[in-house]
Structures are given as structure tokens and as C-alpha cells.
Amino acid sequence: MSTTQGPVGVIQCITEITPLWVRVQGHTHVWDMRLATSALPRETLAAIFAWQIDRKDLEGRKRVARFYIQARRYREAVEELEKILNDFGDTPGIREQIEPILRQVRQMSAQQLLEELRLRERAGQHRLVMEALANFPSEGVAGGILEQVRQMVADYERRQAQLAELKRQVDETWKQIRDSNLRARLGAIRDEILAELNFNNMDRLAAFGQLVADPDLSAEEKFALAASGWVQGGLEPTTKLPQTASMYNVRQGIIEYLQAPDLLERERIFDRLRREEACTPAIVARIVAALKPPEPIPAEAFIPWSEAFRPAAEKHPAKDEPSNGPAAGEGEDAPQLSAEETARQAEAPDAERAAAEEISSGLAGKTELQFAPGFYRLSVQGLPSAPPVTYWVQLPPEYDPYRRYPMIITLHGAGSTPQMQIDFWAGEWKPGGWRQGQASRRGYIVVAPAWAAPYQKQYQFSAAEHAAVLAVLRDVCRRFAVDTDRVYLTGHSMGGDAAWDIGLAHPDLWAGVIPFVATSDKYIPLYWQNAEYVPLYFVCGELDGDRMVTNARDFDRYLNRGFNVTVVEYLGRGHEFFFDELHRVFDWMERTR
Incomplete structure (x- = not known):
């Protein structure tokens, strides 16, 4: 520790371990503190238990397994329980006692993995979750947990199918526009939607998905629904294609305005925007809210x-x-952990x-x-x-x-x-x-x-x-x-x-x-x-x-x-x-x- 007289070496010892905290006391100085047990690496805990517990002591080995379970370290608990069965399998009644607990701990481990998947799903890490679901362990896992996994898999498959269908419908609708010149001008919009539509933004095409089969709407009106919903974040889509084309002009102008290096250039862009049909406060607010970040990463x-x-x-x-x-200079005690640790x-x-x-x-x-x-x-x-x-x-x-x-x-x-x-x-x-x-x-x-x-x-x-x-x-x-x-x-x-x-x-x-x-x-x-x-x-x-x-x-x-x-x-x-x-x-x- 650092003191006003310079560094002083202190020997600390772990004197008590619980599933929630460990007690650390000074051996050379008066010092009593607590650390979260979760802060201890598994290797450190294993070394402590190996030193304290005789590997031939069945009850001691059980206490170690119980500790891991209470600390929610289910992987270590499974490993310890399996070693107990391997070392003491011939002891009368031991299998009847340990095997039900081992099955239960495996369920806890699977449930923990499932909770981690849900956390990652909420964080938008869908590819990772789908890969993990495809390789989710099933041996010895309860049907209830596997059913939850199947439901998550089914939900992702449904969303993947919906995403593919939306892309197909946008493409087909664009192809059905009769005016070839108009279709060519709208090609960039169609390409953008097909390239960038994903799980995080597919709700922008909700109105299009609901009305794409409506026989009373023309292909131009349906495509306007898709494009206007896309550029406004799914809010207030319109069937008016000229207004939709104006929205894209406004969006491009907004991006240029935000990237403009000086006031003169921004005023020129703003003057051009004011003449656009879609340059109203409400539409501009929706477009800005749905924009990707305007500045590129160099x-x-x-x-x-x-x-x-x-x-x-x-x-x-x-x-x-x-x-x-x-x-330095404060002369107070504090634990010595490396920056790497x-x-x-x-x-x-x-x-x-x-x-x-x-x-x-x-x-x-x-x-x-x-x-x-x-x-x-x-x-x-x-x-x-x-x-x-x-x-x-x-x-x-x-x-x-x-x-x-x-x-x-x-x-x-x-x-x-x-x-x-x-x-x-x-x-x-x-x-x-x-x-x-x-x-x-x-x-x-x-x-x-x-x-x-x-x-x-x-x-x-x-x-x-x-x-x-x-x-x-x-x-x-x-x-x-x-x-x-x-x-x-x-x-x-x-x-x-x-x-x-x-x-x-x-x-x-x-x-x-x-x-x-x-x-x-x-x-x-x-x-x-x-x-x-x-x-x-x-x-x-x-x-x-x-x-x-x-x-x-x-x-x-x-x-x-x-x-x-x-x-x-x-x-x-x-x-x-x-x-x-x-x-x-x-x-x-x-x-x-």
C-alpha cells in the first residue's frame, strides 16, 4: 500500500469464503475487508478448496459442490459433482443422492445460458443468439427449457421469413411500376431498402406489409407506402409517390446540410430545401429521427x-x-490488485x-x-x-x-x-x-x-x-x-x-x-x-x-x-x-x- 513514507508491503489472507463475499484480513497489519466472491477467478477458488479439502473427504467434497451451486457457478458445480461420482461411485447410496442433484444443476446451467441469450437478444445481437440457439445443449436438459429454446428459434425463423417476404414484395412492387423512367428514378430507393432492411428496422414497412395485397392500390401507391415509411421511420406513410420522392430529396438535403463545412453552404442547401413539398416541420422531424448518423467514420x-x-x-x-x-500521500490502506486483474x-x-x-x-x-x-x-x-x-x-x-x-x-x-x-x-x-x-x-x-x-x-x-x-x-x-x-x-x-x-x-x-x-x-x-x-x-x-x-x-x-x-x-x-x-x-x- 502507498503511505506518506512510501510503499509498504502488506501480506493479506483470505480467511472466510461465502457464496456472496470473501473476508480478507491482514497478516502483517491490522486490516479487515470484504470482496465479492464473484471477483475471484475459478482457478483461485479451486486452489483454495484443493488446499483446504481432502480429496478423499466425501462430505468436504459435497460442501464444495454446494458452495458452487449457491454461488451460481453451475459449470464448476457440474464438474465437481461428476468428479464425486467418479471418485465415490461405489459408496452405497451416493449415486442415488448425487445424480438427482446433478440433473437439477444441469437444468440451472441451461437456464443460465438461456438468460444470457435473452440478454444478448435485448442488446440486438441477433446473429450471435441464432448461432447459439442452433447449438444449445439438449442432453439432460428439461423439456420446459428446451421448449423455451424452440419458441425463440421459431420466433427468429418467423422474423427471417417475414424479412425475406418484405424484401420480395418491395422488389415485385417496384417491378410492377409501369412507367420505366419513373421506375428507374425509384431504383436507388428500392436498392437501399433491399440492402439495409433488417430486424431492427423492418417495422418501418409495417403499413406496406399490411396493404401490399390491397387490389385497390396501384403499384405506385404501394411503393410509396414502403418508401415513405422507410424514410420516416414507419410514421405517417403516404400513398402519394410525388410527396415520397420529395421526402428523399429532403433527406438528402438534410444530410448535406449536416455535413456542410460552413454557414454559406448550409444557407444554400436550406434555400433549396424550402422549395420541396415535403419540407414541413412535421415531416422533417420524422426524417431526422429516422436518419442514420450523418458523419462517416474516416x-x-x-x-x-x-x-x-x-x-x-x-x-x-x-x-x-x-x-x-x-x-500517494494519503496513507490509507487499500487492496492491492494488479491493473490487469x-x-x-x-x-x-x-x-x-x-x-x-x-x-x-x-x-x-x-x-x-x-x-x-x-x-x-x-x-x-x-x-x-x-x-x-x-x-x-x-x-x-x-x-x-x-x-x-x-x-x-x-x-x-x-x-x-x-x-x-x-x-x-x-x-x-x-x-x-x-x-x-x-x-x-x-x-x-x-x-x-x-x-x-x-x-x-x-x-x-x-x-x-x-x-x-x-x-x-x-x-x-x-x-x-x-x-x-x-x-x-x-x-x-x-x-x-x-x-x-x-x-x-x-x-x-x-x-x-x-x-x-x-x-x-x-x-x-x-x-x-x-x-x-x-x-x-x-x-x-x-x-x-x-x-x-x-x-x-x-x-x-x-x-x-x-x-x-x-x-x-x-x-x-x-x-x-x-x-x-x-x-x-x-x-x-x-x-x-
Whole structure:
């Protein structure tokens, strides 16, 4: 641990283990703390049990299996129960006792896998889910679970058939347009619909699908229904083909307007748009809401796979801030976990990791990767007098610009890096080109700007820092499909200070703000009233210097007035990443929209 006299070595021991938490006590110093059991790797638990439990002790082996079941580590439970049968199969009555439990645990494991599939389905990862459903284990699995799997498979088959039929109907309707010149002009619209129609946007053609068989409508009117629904997000489709053609002109004009480099060009485009029949406030609002992000991703933003996938020791400095001990000079105790382990533990807990790995491995590329999937490095100008702000973006698996995604903007601490923040929220890269962290599993975009100056040790409460974060937010929303009602700001240590300040300064921009090990200072106490308008989730350590005392005044103001504020304090712990809080943070974000 770090102290005012320099680093002090502390030997810690795990002295008690429960399915929910483990007790860690100091051997050389007085220190008593708790960690989530889900934070322990399966290898560590197995080593502890192997040391403590005699492999010839049947009752002890049963206790190990019972522990795994209570901790929802069903894969390990199945393995232990099978080993018990193998080692003690000749013991009278043991098979009659263990085999029913083994069958039940296999059901629990299958149910856990099914829950993971439903989570991925809600996140829009349909290809991955379909592949996993096709390979869902059936041996020894109860009929009720298999029936749920069959229903999911049937639902996907129904949607695939509906999608194929919609594409066929759009194509046939376009071919039935009698005027060859008109049909040629509408060819680009037809090509776009056939190329980009998918599960996430097929509801745009709902009206067309219902009326395509109506004999009273001409082919031109039916195609207008499809095209107008497509461009307006399925709202207020029309059978008037001239108005539909005007909608496409308006959409193209809007894209050009948003991409225009100067005011003169925007005024020229706007003057042209005003003459279009479909340029009304209501139609323009619907078109804008249904637009894909207008700014393309430049070629130089793609990050080579060889650069993204590096050994953890190369990516994570040996000494990080937040260090896994307290900030230097504070002299308080905190657990010593490596940065590599911190990033790894931010992934799915071991209770879920088996299911997550089984599913996520389907994301692995079949060929050698040239670029890291969905991983980009971009830059944007903050204040005119400041250098451009570089930021990193990790998109969720199967990202689709027609789907709106929640987004996390995460601010690094001193001595830390934006890439480490991406790893914390989205998980580290796996060799096949996929991540299995919480943001990846749940379908969140993660953005990490290099918002601070090199070697900066404290948040400066400056206009340049505010401008850097807000410019990144604006640029990301222009390039990626962000649900702007679900943008969350977070940060660790110095980055937590910045998140707290910027969150309160601009409460209308955020669905929630999540400062980790942050300190209230300077302007934060001055506009505390803004906490009424933005949900806050603080993660703190009891032994993190005097931060809890410093923050107490603001916490009291928020909580006594009933603001939507959560304060989580970990007893016996200090200045950390607090990876074991991630799952509750995501549950909170799901409820905070």
C-alpha cells in the first residue's frame, strides 16, 4: 500500500469464503475487508478448496459442490459433482443422492445460458443468439427449457421469413411500376431498402406489409407506402409517390446540410430545401429521427488488430491512478490488485462468465482480423485555442446504425489511459476479436476521451476540460447511433471529479452520472441544486483518505432533499476501480433512463 513514507508491503489472507463475499484480513497489519466472491477467478477458488479439502473427504467434497451451486457457478458445480461420482461411485447410496442433484444443476446451467441469450437478444445481437440457439445443449436438459429454446428459434425463423417476404414484395412492387423512367428514378430507393432492411428496422414497412395485397392500390401507391415509411421511420406513410420522392430529396438535403463545412453552404442547401413539398416541420422531424448518423467514420479511425490486441502488461502501466491502493500521500490502506486483474474482473462475474464465454465465442472471426471490430480512434476540436481531443470508441457486437444504443462516456484518472477505461467497461480483447465485458454483453457504446493534459494529476475545473468532453459527446452523436436519452457520464479518481463537475454543470445532457472515488471541490458545492435534475451514483471506499468526510456535505444535501442519488461505500477499502460494483451500476443504468 502507498503511505506518506512510501510503499509498504502488506501480506493479506483470505480467511472466510461465502457464496456472496470473501473476508480478507491482514497478516502483517491490522486490516479487515470484504470482496465479492464473484471477483475471484475459478482457478483461485479451486486452489483454495484443493488446499483446504481432502480429496478423499466425501462430505468436504459435497460442501464444495454446494458452495458452487449457491454461488451460481453451475459449470464448476457440474464438474465437481461428476468428479464425486467418479471418485465415490461405489459408496452405497451416493449415486442415488448425487445424480438427482446433478440433473437439477444441469437444468440451472441451461437456464443460465438461456438468460444470457435473452440478454444478448435485448442488446440486438441477433446473429450471435441464432448461432447459439442452433447449438444449445439438449442432453439432460428439461423439456420446459428446451421448449423455451424452440419458441425463440421459431420466433427468429418467423422474423427471417417475414424479412425475406418484405424484401420480395418491395422488389415485385417496384417491378410492377409501369412507367420505366419513373421506375428507374425509384431504383436507388428500392436498392437501399433491399440492402439495409433488417430486424431492427423492418417495422418501418409495417403499413406496406399490411396493404401490399390491397387490389385497390396501384403499384405506385404501394411503393410509396414502403418508401415513405422507410424514410420516416414507419410514421405517417403516404400513398402519394410525388410527396415520397420529395421526402428523399429532403433527406438528402438534410444530410448535406449536416455535413456542410460552413454557414454559406448550409444557407444554400436550406434555400433549396424550402422549395420541396415535403419540407414541413412535421415531416422533417420524422426524417431526422429516422436518419442514420450523418458523419462517416474516416479510414484513419480504424485501429489495426495488431495494435488493439496486445498483452495486458503492455496496455496497463504498473502503477495506475486510481492505483489499487490509495492516492500517494494519503496513507490509507487499500487492496492491492494488479491493473490487469482489475480489467479482467470487470467482465462478467464467474457466475455468468461460463455462459457469456460460450455465447461470445461465436463472435470470433473466421479469418485473420485486419482491424479491431468496432474499435475506433478519432479526434475533435475542443476550444479553438486547445489541441484536438483524441477519443476512443468501442461499439457493441453487431452494431447497427438503424438501432439506437445507450452510451457511456468514461473519463480516465491520472496515470491511467482511455484504453484502460474501455477495457474496464467493455472487457479486454479476446484472441478471436471479441470482448465479453458488461457493455459488450448489454449493448452499450463506450467512449473514452483523452480529456486531460499529459502528466496531469488533478482535475482543473477548466473551460478547456468541459469543452473537450462536450465536443466529444457532440462528435460521437454525429458519427454513431446514440440513444441521446441514455447517455451516462462516469470517471475514476481525477476523472470522477470531472464527471461530477461536468455532470452537474450540464444536467440536461446525461441520463445519469457515475463518479468513482471522486472528490467534491471548487464549483461542485456551488451548483449542488442541479443534482435534482440528474441521477447520481457514487462509488466510494471507506479508507480513501478523507474523501468521505469531504463529500459528506454534498451527500447530505442530495439525500436529505430526496434527490435521485445513490452512495455506495465499501468498508475496509480505499482508492480503487471497484470492478465488483459494475454489475449493480449497469442494473441502475437500466432503471435510469
